[in-house]
Amino acid sequence: MKFKVNGEEVFASTGGRPFDKNKPLIVFIHGSGLTHMTWVLQTRYFAFHGYSVLALDMPGHGLSSGESLKSIEEMADWVIDVIDSVGFEEASLVGHSQGCLVTIECTAKNPEKIKTLSLMGGAGAIPMNPELLSLAEDNNPKAVDLMMDWAHGPAGHFGGHPVPGLYHINTGGMLAKSRTIKNTLGVDFRACDNYKNGFEAAKKIKIPTLSILATGDKMCPVNEGKKLADLIDGSRVEIIDNCGHMMLLEEADRVLKVLKSFVLENYPPKKL
Amino acid sequence: MTDKNNKSTNPKTYKFDTLSLHAGYQPHKNAGSRQVPIYQTTSYLFDDVDHAAALFNLERGGHIYSRISNPTVAVLEERVASLEGGTAALATSSGMSAIFLTVMTLCEAGDHLVVSSQLYGGTVNLFRLTLPKFGIKCTFVKPRDTEGFKKAIQKNTKGIFGELVGNPGNEIMNMPEISKIAHDAGIPLIVDATYQTPYLCKPFEHGADIVIHSLTKWMAGHGSSMAGILVEGGNFDWMQNDKFPTMTKPYEGYHGLSFAEEFGPTAFTMKARAEGMRDFGPCLSPQNAWNVLQGIETLSVRMKKHCYNAEEMVKYLLGHESVAWVSHPSVPDHPDHNLAKKLLPNGRGSMIAFGIKGGKDAGVAFINNVKLASHLANVGDTRTLVIHPASGTHSQMDEATLKFAGLSHDMIRLSVGIEDIDDIKNDFEVGFRAARKPRLVSNQ
Numbered sequence: 001m002k003f004k005v006n007g008e009e010v011f012a013s014t015g016g017r018p019f020d021k022n023k024p025l026i027v028f029i030h031g032s033g034l035t036h037m038t039w040v041l042q043t044r045y046f047a048f049h050g051y052s053v054l055a056l057d058m059p060g061h062g063l064s065s066g067e068s069l070k071s072i073e074e075m076a077d078w079v080i081d082v083i084d085s086v087g088f089e090e091a092s093l094v095g096h097s098q099g100c101l102v103t104i105e106c107t108a109k110n111p112e113k114i115k116t117l118s119l120m121g122g123a124g125a126i127p128m129n130p131e132l133l134s135l136a137e138d139n140n141p142k143a144v145d146l147m148m149d150w151a152h153g154p155a156g157h158f159g160g161h162p163v164p165g166l167y168h169i170n171t172g173g174m175l176a177k178s179r180t181i182k183n184t185l186g187v188d189f190r191a192c193d194n195y196k197n198g199f200e201a202a203k204k205i206k207i208p209t210l211s212i213l214a215t216g217d218k219m220c221p222v223n224e225g226k227k228l229a230d231l232i233d234g235s236r237v238e239i240i241d242n243c244g245h246m247m248l249l250e251e252a253d254r255v256l257k258v259l260k261s262f263v264l265e266n267y268p269p270k271k272l
Numbered sequence: 273m274t275d276k277n278n279k280s281t282n283p284k285t286y287k288f289d290t291l292s293l294h295a296g297y298q299p300h301k302n303a304g305s306r307q308v309p310i311y312q313t314t315s316y317l318f319d320d321v322d323h324a325a326a327l328f329n330l331e332r333g334g335h336i337y338s339r340i341s342n343p344t345v346a347v348l349e350e351r352v353a354s355l356e357g358g359t360a361a362l363a364t365s366s367g368m369s370a371i372f373l374t375v376m377t378l379c380e381a382g383d384h385l386v387v388s389s390q391l392y393g394g395t396v397n398l399f400r401l402t403l404p405k406f407g408i409k410c411t412f413v414k415p416r417d418t419e420g421f422k423k424a425i426q427k428n429t430k431g432i433f434g435e436l437v438g439n440p441g442n443e444i445m446n447m448p449e450i451s452k453i454a455h456d457a458g459i460p461l462i463v464d465a466t467y468q469t470p471y472l473c474k475p476f477e478h479g480a481d482i483v484i485h486s487l488t489k490w491m492a493g494h495g496s497s498m499a500g501i502l503v504e505g506g507n508f509d510w511m512q513n514d515k516f517p518t519m520t521k522p523y524e525g526y527h528g529l530s531f532a533e534e535f536g537p538t539a540f541t542m543k544a545r546a547e548g549m550r551d552f553g554p555c556l557s558p559q560n561a562w563n564v565l566q567g568i569e570t571l572s573v574r575m576k577k578h579c580y581n582a583e584e585m586v587k588y589l590l591g592h593e594s595v596a597w598v599s600h601p602s603v604p605d606h607p608d609h610n611l612a613k614k615l616l617p618n619g620r621g622s623m624i625a626f627g628i629k630g631g632k633d634a635g636v637a638f639i640n641n642v643k644l645a646s647h648l649a650n651v652g653d654t655r656t657l658v659i660h661p662a663s664g665t666h667s668q669m670d671e672a673t674l675k676f677a678g679l680s681h682d683m684i685r686l687s688v689g690i691e692d693i694d695d696i697k698n699d700f701e702v703g704f705r706a707a708r709k710p711r712l713v714s715n716q
Contacts, residue, residue, distance in 0.1 A: 016329070016529055037536045044331040063511070063533070131281045142281065149283035157286055160298040162333030164341035165349040165545065166538050167295070169285060171359040174506035174537040242300065253332060 002063075005078065005085045011063035012036060012054040012082075015047025019054075024115075024267060025088045027079065028055040031097030031121075032192060033136075033147070033176040033185030035062030038096065041162060041252035042259060050269025056082060061184050062175075068187040072098075072195040076105035083113060092267045094118040094259070096248055097220060098192050101126060104228075108201035116267045117209045118259055121217055121245045123224035124198035124231070133189045139182035147185070148173045153216030153244025162252045172246060202231040208266040209235040212258055214243040214251070236262065288355060288471065292571050296350025310562045311343045329527070330534075330546070340549050344558035348565050352491070352501050355470040355568075356483055359506030360541035362549070363499060363561060367466060367486025368394055369554035370500030371433075374462060374482060376552065377544040379430045380518070381407025386424040386431075388415040388445060390438025390678055393661075393669070395464070399433075412676075415443045416607065422453045429457065430515060435464040436475060436615070439651075440625050440661050440685040441678035442599045444608035447615060451479025458513040466490070466652070467623055471575040472616050476505040482540065489652025490622075492567035493574050497560040502544060506537030519543060574654060577690040579619030584693045585686065589626050594634075594704040596627035596682060622688040623651060632681040634707040635660040639684070641706035644691065644699035656689035656696050 001019055002011050013036045026046050028039045036043075036055035047053040058075065060068035069075045079102060083091050092115050095103035100122025107114040135143035148169045149157075156168050176185055209232045213225040222239060229235040238258045243251045286294065297308050316335045318324035326332045335341050345363050353361040364370040379385065387399045389412040399410040413420040415438050425432075432454045434445045447463065454461040460481035465473060469490045475483045485491055487499035510519040510532040519539055522528040526546050531539040549555060567574075582600065589598045601612030601620040612620050628634045638660075639647050645656040649664065661667075662674065662681045669679070688696070 011533075013534060016527070016534060035536065037534075040534060041332055044329060045326060048325070048329050048331055062536075135281065142283070145283040145285065146281060149285045155298045155300070158294050158298060159296040159347075159350040159354060160301060161350060163538075163542075164333065164335065164343075164346035165353070165362050165541055166333075166360045167350050167353040167358065170353065170357060171506065171537055174359050177507075178536070253334075256332065 003085060005081050008059060008066035009064065010059070010082065011057045013039070013043055015043035015053035015055065017047040017053070019086070020052050021087055022270070023050055023052040024269060025052045025054065025083065025086070025091040026263065026267075027083065027091050027093050028053070029079065029093065029095040029099030029102050030056070030058065030061070031099055032188035033061070033144070033181070034172070035175050035178065037062070037175055038246075038248060042094070042248060042256050045256055045260065046263070054082065054086065060187070061179060068184055069191070070187055071191050072101045072105050073197075075102040075191070076109060079103070079106045080110055080113065089113070090115050092116040092118070092263060094120070095122065096120045097122070097245065098126065098188055101192060101195050101198055104198055104201045104205065105195075107207065108204040111204070111206065114207060116207055116263060117205065118212070118262060119210065119225075119228070120212045120248055120255065121214065121220045121225070122211060122228060123220040124202055124228040125196065126192040126220060128189045128193040133193060136189045137182055137186040139180065139186065141177060141181060143181060143185055144173050144176040147176060150218045151245040153214065153242065153250060155242055156244050156246060156250040161249070168246065168249060172249070198228065199231055202228055205232045208262070210259070210262040211235060211237045212240060212247060212255055213237065214240045214245065214247045216243050217245045217247070219245040289572050291351065291354045293569050295354035296347040308344060308347050308562060308565055310558050312558055313342075314338050330529070338558070339553050339555045340545060342555070342558050342561070345556050345561040348556075348561040348568075349501065351565065351568060352470075352485070352487075353503055355571075356503045357470075357474050357476050357505075358483065358503040360538040361501050361503040362541050362544050363487070363501045363556040365500065365554045365556050366498045367464075367484065367488060367500035368398065370484045370486070370502045371395060371398065371464065373544055373548045373552060373554060374484060374502050375403060375408065376406075377540060377548050378460070378516070379408045382428060383408050384426050384429045385410045385433055386421055386429055387412050388434030388438065389413060389676060390415050390441055390443045391435055392439045395435075415445045418446050418449050418453070421450050425453070425457045425459070429459055431460050431462050433462045433464070435467070436473060437467045437601070437621060437623065438678070439467070440623070440683065442601060442606070442608075442623060442625055443678065444601060444611050444615065446611060447475060447478040447480060451481075454481075455479070458515060460508045467621050468616060469571060469575060471572050472579075472618050472621060476507070478615060481505050481508040487564045488650070490575065490578065491571065492564040493570070493652065493654045494563070494567050495650060495653035495655065497563040499556050499560050499564045502541070504538060504541045508540075510539060574690060575619065578622035578688060581690060581693050581696065582620070582622040582624060582688040585624060585688050585696065588697050588700070589624065592704065594629050594707055596629050599625040624686040624688060626684055626686065627680065627682040628684055628707055630682070630707055632662060635682055635684055636663060638703040638707040642699050642703040644695055645703075651685075651687040653687065654690050656691060656699075657687040659685050661685055
């Protein structure tokens, strides 16, 4: 669906079901340069099982208008603006990669609004490889090719997509190239590189938190994810083996199983 | 965000030859079986009712019924998508069913297509005679008439379709220019690249949006199995205009789903499968998918030999006293020679058309007397194939249609195989001898 936030049009997938203000809200935040489509194998489950879902396209990404936001802090504030704009008092957040930085910052600043936090391929800081950052800011498509290479585990490089007929690396690459690379990936990578508040923000989080990490994640390795999780009281960690950073697609079923269990326990749908 | 073990900025994604052998398959998820298993089954157990509902609602990936998808077929689909540089693919029971499914996914009654006139005869009949029965009309344009494609576009035009190299005359579509015309009009370019395979040309790199193959031909190579595929490039913006409402609006035919919003760069394939395979059902058998996979494993090795033999045959035919003319993009005076160098850098393919001196009678005598070359209605086999279109594949056409299709009575269509090149030439000598004296040579 499309709606306005701060005067700009925002697109969010509602998981194939009508958006319903009477159901608890889960907001999904994508990673650098990507779009709502990375969440297609998680969002539809929740939308069909008692939740209102918003898998957002961040400003300037996918089908959302405006310019990309330049800092993780701005993105975190924008997520709150989204929740307010759709008329909700509270929400559960799910983030992937850069989306983890955004949701950590957002949760730390707004403890009263965020009820659960789920992090996939997250870390307290995501310093960028300088050459990758430079390529993205120069609008070089090689930045996308490198990101797709590093983001997929050994198995993901061969394929084996859970949806028959889809090929991981080319699909991800096309998502990242759907808008001008320097305006999406370049801005996002710079925002990740500049963000230094992740570990401090994590210490302030007191809500149920899940970290899903993958043994083959080269971009946010398991030890970095654990460092972050250790700072969050009572944080639950689940590790997916034989999988890379794009775990939400590479091992969509296993990720959904863990996410379902966590969300249903800590943020159950309303009984009708 | 960095790979600390990666010291260079060159991606280490797998290359063509590796993908030909491995893409789409993970042995550790298949009992460690090194070879792709043949899932010879119609249907798949649901864990429980929630699992069944999740699969039908597209909440999760997986298989329901082999008309819609099958694990062996899915390996083939991913493999071809990876080789083409596409986001997704859908395999079908034949190349013709891939074309039909593409059109029916794209068009509704009242729509229009602009179509290259140089096509396989069956494809011509589909566009000329069969699709109008579904309310879909077509305007044919000669493939070298780039401006003609632009002029033929109407308000209700939903796409441009053509064979990258026309059958059987070897005319080459100027894909970069025609794709620009299509995109300026907000419609996709659909290219049948059967003759090239992704080893010779990757149409997505030249502006195509959907690529179709008859996998029966060079991709499989062995001539044992019928199969087709449509591959999606993922770059076409279905939401840029209101021409494709069944892609962009909540679609009654699938629970109010907007394919473009939900699946973006794979939307076309998702719709073709969810709607087209469900309603038309031209599914590929797992056995045939496996057979095609065996061929694809050696695609680059075979294509190199095909192209080498073809260029040798071109030289041989050009110097032969019984040959009036030779059409192959490697010939310098071929009208598309320079375009072929740009679009087909790895080789110009193994389809040759040539004119035999003596016209139709000589053509018939040649075909009846070659022994190694097989006279049959196929192309792209590892074995050398010949046919005389005027008396074979295109024999249902009248004089005017033959002329419009660029065919002549003296034309022989040659699909060069990978046999020893001297054996092919020796066989042709027998055919040419008979053609010079058609009435004196037995047909036995």
